[in-house]
Amino acid sequence: MASTTGNAFNMSLFKRLLSYTKPYKLTYYFVALSAILIAIVAIGMPYLIKVAIDNHIVPQDFNGSQTILGIEYGGFIGVIGLMIGVLIADVLLQLSFIYYANWLGQQVIRDLRVKLFKHMMGFKMQYFDKSAVGKLVTRAVSDIETIASIFSQGLFVIISDLLKMIVVLGFMAFSSWKLTLIALIVMPFILYATRVFQKAMKVAFEEVRTQVSNLNSFVQERVTGMKIVQIFNREKIEYEQFKQINDKHRNAWVKTVWYNSIFFPIAEMASSITIGLIVYIGVVMNIGTQNAALVVEIGTIVMFIDLSQKLFRPLRQIADKFNTLQMGMVAANRVFGILDTESQIEDEGQLIAADLKGVIEFKNVDFGYVENELVLKNLSFEVEAGETVAIVGATGAGKSTIINLLSRFYEINNGEILIDSASAKAYQLSSLRSQIAVVLQDVFLFADTILNNITLQNPDITEEDVIEAAKKIGVHKFIMTLPNGYQYNVKERGVMLSSGQRQLIAFLRAYVSNPSILILDEATSSVDAYSEQLIQDATDIITEDRTSIVIAHRLATIKKADKIIVMDAGEIVEMGTHNELLEKENGYYKNLYEVQFLQQEVA
Numbered sequence: 385m386a387s388t389t390g391n392a393f394n395m396s397l398f399k400r401l402l403s404y405t406k407p408y409k410l411t412y413y414f415v416a417l418s419a420i421l422i423a424i425v426a427i428g429m430p431y432l433i434k435v436a437i438d439n440h441i442v443p444q445d446f447n448g449s450q451t452i453l454g455i456e457y458g459g460f461i462g463v464i465g466l467m468i469g470v471l472i473a474d475v476l477l478q479l480s481f482i483y484y485a486n487w488l489g490q491q492v493i494r495d496l497r498v499k500l501f502k503h504m505m506g507f508k509m510q511y512f513d514k515s516a517v518g519k520l521v522t523r524a525v526s527d528i529e530t531i532a533s534i535f536s537q538g539l540f541v542i543i544s545d546l547l548k549m550i551v552v553l554g555f556m557a558f559s560s561w562k563l564t565l566i567a568l569i570v571m572p573f574i575l576y577a578t579r580v581f582q583k584a585m586k587v588a589f590e591e592v593r594t595q596v597s598n599l600n601s602f603v604q605e606r607v608t609g610m611k612i613v614q615i616f617n618r619e620k621i622e623y624e625q626f627k628q629i630n631d632k633h634r635n636a637w638v639k640t641v642w643y644n645s646i647f648f649p650i651a652e653m654a655s656s657i658t659i660g661l662i663v664y665i666g667v668v669m670n671i672g673t674q675n676a677a678l679v680v681e682i683g684t685i686v687m688f689i690d691l692s693q694k695l696f697r698p699l700r701q702i703a704d705k706f707n708t709l710q711m712g713m714v715a716a717n718r719v720f721g722i723l724d725t726e727s728q729i730e731d732e733g734q735l736i737a738a739d740l741k742g743v744i745e746f747k748n749v750d751f752g753y754v755e756n757e758l759v760l761k762n763l764s765f766e767v768e769a770g771e772t773v774a775i776v777g778a779t780g781a782g783k784s785t786i787i788n789l790l791s792r793f794y795e796i797n798n799g800e801i802l803i804d805s806a807s808a809k810a811y812q813l814s815s816l817r818s819q820i821a822v823v824l825q826d827v828f829l830f831a832d833t834i835l836n837n838i839t840l841q842n843p844d845i846t847e848e849d850v851i852e853a854a855k856k857i858g859v860h861k862f863i864m865t866l867p868n869g870y871q872y873n874v875k876e877r878g879v880m881l882s883s884g885q886r887q888l889i890a891f892l893r894a895y896v897s898n899p900s901i902l903i904l905d906e907a908t909s910s911v912d913a914y915s916e917q918l919i920q921d922a923t924d925i926i927t928e929d930r931t932s933i934v935i936a937h938r939l940a941t942i943k944k945a946d947k948i949i950v951m952d953a954g955e956i957v958e959m960g961t962h963n964e965l966l967e968k969e970n971g972y973y974k975n976l977y978e979v980q981f982l983q984q985e986v987a
Contacts, residue, residue: 397713397717397720400716400720401492401531401713404495405492407495408492411488411491414484415481415484415488415540416540418481418544419481419540419547421473422474422477422478422481422544423544423547423548423550424551425470425473425474425477426474426548426552427551427555427694428466428470428473429471429474430690430694431687432463432466433683433687434681434687436464437681437683437686438681438682438684442681442682445460447459481540482536485540485541486532486535488535489532489534489535492535493531493532496528496531497524497528500523500524500528500719500722501524503722503723504520506729507727508727508728508729508793508794508795509788509793510794516601516605517604517605519597519600522601523722526596526600527593527715527716527718528719530593530711530715531712531715531716533711534708534712534713538705538706538708539709541705542702542706542709545698545699546698546702548694549695549699555691556688556695559684560688563666563684563685566658566661566665567658567661567662567688569658569661570654574654574696574699577650578651578699578702581647582707585640585706585707585710586714589640589707589710589714590714591639592637592640592711593714595632595633596633598632599629599633602625602626606622644707651696651699655692658692659689659693662685662689666684666688667685730795732809733809733811734810734812735806735810735811735812735815736811736815737811737815737816737818737819737900738815738819740803740804741804742769742803742804742930742931743766743769743802743803743804744766744790744802744901744933745765745766745801745802745803746763746786747764747802748764748798748799748800749763749798749799750762750763750796750797751785751794752797758797758954759782760786761954762955763799763956764799764956765949765956767947768931769931770929770931771931772927772931772944772945773933773934773945773947773948774934774935774941774942774945774947775933775934775948776935776936776942776950776951777950777952778952781952781953781954782951782953782954782955783935783951784825784905784935786933787903787935789801790901791816791822791903792809792813792816792817803816818899819899819900820900820901820902821893821895821897821899821901821902821903822903822905823887823890823902823903823904824890825905827887828877829874829877829878829889830876831874831875831876832873832874833868833873833874834866835850837874837893838870838892838893838896839893839896840893842897845897847870849896850870850892850896853892853895853896854892857892857925858918858922858925859888859889859922862885862888884916884918887919888919891919891922891923892922894926895922899930901932902927902930902931902932902933903933904934904935905935920941923941936948943962945961945962947960947961948961948965948973950965950973952972957972958971958972
């Protein structure tokens, strides 16, 4: 989506944003009606003050009955009563206007945030690989919250102020066109200054949002990676970098303060000049004038002073509220930029992946995370139903990439992946993934209970199912040693558990989902011997009679595999059973076994 930087206003973006108010049309129209009524009521008090001065205070007639717009009222007390009525009406209208404008804004951003989050959840993993987490969080939280101000402090307030100015100006012209002309003398200057101010603030607010994103991204990354920061003694370096980013954020805000500091004193000075001219010209018109038709009443002069303030104050507020509107528009532009991003995995399949046999076939598959840089090259292999296949190879050989492609986290460049003789693309994406369970090397746990981390809020998996499964794979005793057992909160990313314990929870999570295909990226390099034995036992149980693909790091797993695929630089260099591969003279697997796996056996 094109950036709006430098433009005073983006009407297409604004219309798109307004489309989100359609489900709340009644509220939208009520707020608009309140804005109109507020504008009309705005002239009531100045006019009643004029009536009180000209009809009662100047002639010293406090009891005489007079008429307003053809309606008779009861003297000076009657005017006071009308003032109170106008004041109450203004308060009630302002209350309704502010409440429902804010209510509407909150409804819109709730819907927009839900839509944005749903859209982001459908992105390819490749999108998240290239996007900073802090910036995405800013879009989903801070930017969308800023959009709410368009409705609560921007759009409707501007409409209300514009209507107020039109009504006030029309009433001024009707009351005295000469004094109205005086009030309008400085108007072109104010309008020009306002226009320049708006353009400058638009650019300034774009910079502010950019620096907020950078700040959020930096803080999020450093807090998440605080262990690395402290291990490598980078506190001072990161502190200095943070100071620089924070200074840029401050400077962006200072620029907006500078523009405000220039504009508002100028607007205030213009308003004061207008009041002085009204008083001066009004007095001059009265001095030495014998023609009563030319005399300007004192009440009229006082009314025009009040009305001129009501004319210029909204103009100053409009400039201020336009800042709010522009900041919201900048945020909306960024949010819609994500909503307009097409990075979804193609999901046009019609087949339902239920009770899969688990037959897998890779046929001449090419894939690269970066264009023209293939990670997998012409990859072909088959996995029979119920077979356990171990994939081994050096780091970067493409082992984990196979896992990502099978779960359709990425789209392949060429070739085809078949599951039960049907293309993986022929299955509905959600149903396919529901039949594939993955235990990753880096286990992610949410800040929630162990039970919820296992079931992932799936209503079809009961606590009894979890306990039964935990007992089968030997995890139940470990869980029951924790405070509150299955209700134990593991905190953010599972920091309350050891790496081995997190791995066991991941195994149990995969097991209770009862998948047709199981994928294991084993990791035991940082776990204790007890946890490693539990993991090995769990592996034996959950892979039994189930198609399993294992990225093997342990010799025991490799030996038990029905087939071993040996990879190097994105290609299969050898394939066979453990014994078959060891028989190959100077074979890749044999060398790998002697260098790496044999050490485990000896140990």
